[in-house]
Amino acid sequence: MATGGVYRNGSSKAPNLRTSSSFKSKLPASNVRRSIPGGATDSVSGRVRVAVRLRPRNAEEMAADADSADCVELQPELKRLKLRKNNWDSDTYEFDEVLTEYSSQKRVYEVVAKPVVESVLDGYNGTVMAYGQTGTGKTYTLGRLGDEDTSARGIMVRSMEDILSNISSETDSVSVSYLQLYMETILDLLNPAYDNIPIVEDQRNGDVSLPGASVVEIRDQQKFTDLLRLGENHRIAANTKLNTESSRSHAILMVHVKRSVLGREDDFSTENENRSHSVGNFKPPILRKGKLVVVDLAGSERVHKSGSEGHMLEEAKSINLSLSALGKCINALAENSSHVPVRDSKLTRLLKDSFGGTSRTSLVVTVGPSPRHRAETASTILFGQRAMKVENMLKIKEEFDYKSLSKRLEIELDKLIADNERQQKVYENEVERIRLEAQKRITEAERNCAEVLEEEKVKCQMDYMESIKKLEEKWSVNQQKCAANGEVPLDSVNNEVIEMKTLLQNEICLRKAAEEENNKLKLQLLKFLKAELADGNIDAMNLVEILEQESHQKKKLEEDVRALRSQLSQLSTEANQSRRYLERGGNGNTVAVLDCLSPLNHLHSRDSSNGERASIVNLHEQVGLQKILSLLESEDANLRIHAIKVVANLAAEEANQEKIVEAGGLTSLLMLLRSYEDETISRIAAGAIANLAMNEANQELIMAQGGICLLAMTASDAEDPQTLRMVAGALANLCGNDKLQMRLRSEGGIKALLGMVRCRHPDVLSQVARGIANFAKCDSRASSQGSKLGRSLLIEDGALPWIVQNANNEASLIRRHVELAVCHLAQHEVNARDMISGGALWELVRISRDCSREDIKALARRTLTSSSTFVAEMRRLRIEV
Ligand code: ADP
Numbered sequence: 096m097a098t099g100g101v102y103r104n105g106s107s108k109a110p111n112l113r114t115s116s117s118f119k120s121k122l123p124a125s126n127v128r129r130s131i132p133g134g135a136t137d138s139v140s141g142r143v144r145v146a147v148r149l150r151p152r153n154a155e156e157m158a159a160d161a162d163s164a165d166c167v168e169l170q171p172e173l174k175r176l177k178l179r180k181n182n183w184d185s186d187t188y189e190f191d192e193v194l195t196e197y198s199s200q201k202r203v204y205e206v207v208a209k210p211v212v213e214s215v216l217d218g219y220n221g222t223v224m225a226y227g228q229t230g231t232g233k234t235y236t237l238g239r240l241g242d243e244d245t246s247a248r249g250i251m252v253r254s255m256e257d258i259l260s261n262i263s264s265e266t267d268s269v270s271v272s273y274l275q276l277y278m279e280t281i282l283d284l285l286n287p288a289y290d291n292i293p294i295v296e297d298q299r300n301g302d303v304s305l306p307g308a309s310v311v312e313i314r315d316q317q318k319f320t321d322l323l324r325l326g327e328n329h330r331i332a333a334n335t336k337l338n339t340e341s342s343r344s345h346a347i348l349m350v351h352v353k354r355s356v357l358g359r360e361d362d363f364s365t366e367n368e369n370r371s372h373s374v375g376n377f378k379p380p381i382l383r384k385g386k387l388v389v390v391d392l393a394g395s396e397r398v399h400k401s402g403s404e405g406h407m408l409e410e411a412k413s414i415n416l417s418l419s420a421l422g423k424c425i426n427a428l429a430e431n432s433s434h435v436p437v438r439d440s441k442l443t444r445l446l447k448d449s450f451g452g453t454s455r456t457s458l459v460v461t462v463g464p465s466p467r468h469r470a471e472t473a474s475t476i477l478f479g480q481r482a483m484k485v486e487n488m489l490k491i492k493e494e495f496d497y498k499s500l501s502k503r504l505e506i507e508l509d510k511l512i513a514d515n516e517r518q519q520k521v522y523e524n525e526v527e528r529i530r531l532e533a534q535k536r537i538t539e540a541e542r543n544c545a546e547v548l549e550e551e552k553v554k555c556q557m558d559y560m561e562s563i564k565k566l567e568e569k570w571s572v573n574q575q576k577c578a579a580n581g582e583v584p585l586d587s588v589n590n591e592v593i594e595m596k597t598l599l600q601n602e603i604c605l606r607k608a609a610e611e612e613n614n615k616l617k618l619q620l621l622k623f624l625k626a627e628l629a630d631g632n633i634d635a636m637n638l639v640e641i642l643e644q645e646s647h648q649k650k651k652l653e654e655d656v657r658a659l660r661s662q663l664s665q666l667s668t669e670a671n672q673s674r675r676y677l678e679r680g681g682n683g684n685t686v687a688v689l690d691c692l693s694p695l696n697h698l699h700s701r702d703s704s705n706g707e708r709a710s711i712v713n714l715h716e717q718v719g720l721q722k723i724l725s726l727l728e729s730e731d732a733n734l735r736i737h738a739i740k741v742v743a744n745l746a747a748e749e750a751n752q753e754k755i756v757e758a759g760g761l762t763s764l765l766m767l768l769r770s771y772e773d774e775t776i777s778r779i780a781a782g783a784i785a786n787l788a789m790n791e792a793n794q795e796l797i798m799a800q801g802g803i804c805l806l807a808m809t810a811s812d813a814e815d816p817q818t819l820r821m822v823a824g825a826l827a828n829l830c831g832n833d834k835l836q837m838r839l840r841s842e843g844g845i846k847a848l849l850g851m852v853r854c855r856h857p858d859v860l861s862q863v864a865r866g867i868a869n870f871a872k873c874d875s876r877a878s879s880q881g882s883k884l885g886r887s888l889l890i891e892d893g894a895l896p897w898i899v900q901n902a903n904n905e906a907s908l909i910r911r912h913v914e915l916a917v918c919h920l921a922q923h924e925v926n927a928r929d930m931i932s933g934g935a936l937w938e939l940v941r942i943s944r945d946c947s948r949e950d951i952k953a954l955a956r957r958t959l960t961s962s963s964t965f966v967a968e969m970r971r972l973r974i975e976v
């Protein structure tokens with residue numbers, strides 16, 4: 096130990112003492128580097144701070160040492176203490192703080208403990224410890240409650256006041272344990288039943304804890320002072336029981352401060368501002384756990400005067416074991432020794448973090464003035480001097496508070512789920528509202544469009560009908576004029592009229608096509624409107640455009656009608672001229688033969704009895720065919736119907752047929768079919784046409800005058816089975832003509848024939864079957880002659896399913912026709928595949944086995960054995976013929 100120098104504490108060894116910042120000051124912010132929880136730990140060096148406090152002379156010292164001076168002399172402004180060796184010599188020591196006998200408790204707290212308490216609030220561990228001889232004021236400094244005199248409150252009370260006023264009762268918490276260490280045994284001063292509490296060390300970080308000790312949460316100051324009082328009472332009681340004094344034991348107060356820190360944006364990298372905003376809410380809060388340990392050590396004199404107070408030496412050693420171990424550790428640390436005997440005592444284990452650890456530590460050494468205790472005082476001062484050399488590495492104790500983050504996120508999530516559900520409902524309602532609105536608008540637009548189109552269509556039809564009517568009237572006037580003059584138009588003139596009528600017929604077909612186009616447009620428009628409306632935007636311009644197209648179409652039709660009308664008037668003039676020329680020639684004779692060989696002959700008996708027939712013959716003979724034909728256009732409906740009946744009856748006679756045709760009867764009948772006024776007229780006209788169609792020459796005429804088209808139209812419009820039977824009969828006759836095959840098909844004759852099976856009347860079906868058989872026969876003939884290639888037109892037009900279905904019809908007439916059709920189709924290899932896949936092979940086999948007509952049966956068998964495709968298929972199916 097150096098003597099005589101100005102400074103006794105080797106300032107050379109601790110040069111920082113002089114330059115160090117004020118003991119009072121907190122660690123400068125720049126100097127405190129925070130460790131990131133879970134990451135690398137940063138720490139900052141923090142030397143143990145030591146203050147010396149001098150107790151004033153007590154009454155006894157005043158009396159006993161009245162003549163002698165104090166052994167210590169303080170120079171607080173220089174932070175020095177002089178320890179008098181004798182009257183002329185003294186040693187000088189420098190401390191971090193020198194507290195005179197006049198220092199108030201408040202000042203002592205601020206100088207010694209406040210910086211430590213502030214560090215604890217910041218998340219560091221902190222230690223405040225008093226060391227000194229018994230009676231020098233350790234308990235006075237640390238443990239005074241200040242019940243009577245608030246200015247006397249010690250460091251424990253003031254620390255708690257400071258802590259409580261700095262934390263948030265909502266997010267933070269403070270709890271305390273209060274213990275006594277005596278003879279290496281730890282006693283819980285808050286619950287003396289726990290009288291041997293073990294120290295537990297965390298294997299990972301070396302932190303020590305006392306899990307067996309009571310931990311009491313502190314919410315207010317009163318509760319804390321009550322606890323301190325309780326602890327003091329327990330301490331006195333325990334010491335009485337152990338027959339010792341408080342001064343022989345160490346009292347340890349542990350204060351745990353947990354603080355939640357939010358909104359430390361600066362601590363996290365903010366590479367992306369937006370991201371940091373969105374994730375900011377989900378950063379876990381940081382939990383800081385600072386621990387303040389306040390230690391009121393046993394009197395330091397024991398180290399030197401062991402056993403002097405009635406204890407056995409060994410026992411005394413044990414009493415002082417902890418304190419001497421603390422001295423050894425501090426020595427080792429002060430000298431930077433490689434070994435620090437921390438594990439030698441419970442006290443040093445408990446204070447492991449306070450000396451050489453991560454805690455901010457402040458030591459107050461208490462000394463008395465009495466020269467009688469000079470040695471003890473010197474020893475205390477040296478302990479303080481050595482402690483000043485101990486360097487700690489302060490480390491913040493903080494961690495992410497995942498528990499509270501998870502709780503917060505759970506609340507947030509539940510809120511979002513509820514929000515989402517609400518929004519979903521609102522969204523669904525909105526979608527439904529828009530849907531209904533759009534539906535309403537579509538319906539409205541559809542209705543408007545349909546109305547407009549319907550009006551336009553009706554108007555077109557009316558105009559058209561009106562024009563035709565006028566044309567016909569004019570024509571009829573001309574005819575009547577001719578009849579009045581007894582003229583008979585020449586064939587050539589008639590032919591021209593027929594040609595003109597054919598033109599008219601073509602117009603009708605055109606009109607039909609236009610109507611179809613119109614309907615198609617209508618559909619397209621509706622589709623388009625729907626799409627447009629779905630987007631909430633109706634394009635009215637399109638509607639206007641379509642209407643314009645419609646009226647354009649109408650105008651064109653009107654022009655056509657006008658042109659036809661002028662042609663007609665020209666033809667009429669020519670006819671008149673011809674008639675005048677004919678006046679010189681005789682009138683053709685008419686023959687009425689009532690025998691009828693037509694397959695439709697019997698039909699007419701329904702419309703005319705034998706009596707009627709006779710009168711018809713008479714009528715015919717009396718008025719002449721020409722007149723009767725002219726009555727077909729009579730204004731009087733009854734007369735008109737009667738005239739048609741007469742013509743139909745006449746047409747049933749083969750002998751009349753030529754004359755009727757020559758006189759333009761066929762054309763008139765076709766006109767009647769076209770005008771389709773009522774179904775009776777259609778029925779009778781179709782019947783007459785059917786009769787005329789038995790003749791091959793007439794068949795071609797019917798075709799040339801657009802008869803196929805007209806018959807097809809009637810077939811689709813008529814409902815009465817008898818009308819359909821007549822139409823089917825007429826078409827069936829046409830089907831038997833080899834020359835008409837292609838036209839029949841291209842003008843929809845086959846389709847019309849097949850369409851009529853919708854009426855299940857056997858008479859109609861029988862005519863359809865006859866037509867199909869006729870057609871199949873011609874088709875087969877054409878294929879045999881090589882004038883036609885490819886599949887049968889019947890198969891092309893989809894007749895096969897009906898044929899297969901009716902090949903075994905109950906009605907023998909239908910069955911026979913269909914069986915014949917099957918045999919005809921089967922004649923040609925090119926049809927074989929379709930017939931097999933359509934099931935017609937089975938029918939053919941059946942016909943070859945069961946047909947009641949031997950000729951058909953034989954034909955079927957022949958056909959089956961001669962077709963290689965059928966033979967192969969039958970072999971595959973193991974069918975024997
Ligand atoms: P220790 O705990 O060190 O044994 P105490 O704190 O019990 O010492 O103090 C012994 C006596 O000295 C007590 O009566 C106490 O009131 C008194 N005392 C100690 N320090 C002071 C002081 N700074 N001012 C006034 N009285 C004091």
Ligand code: MG
Nearest residue numbers: 233234235342
């Ligand atoms: Mg004491």
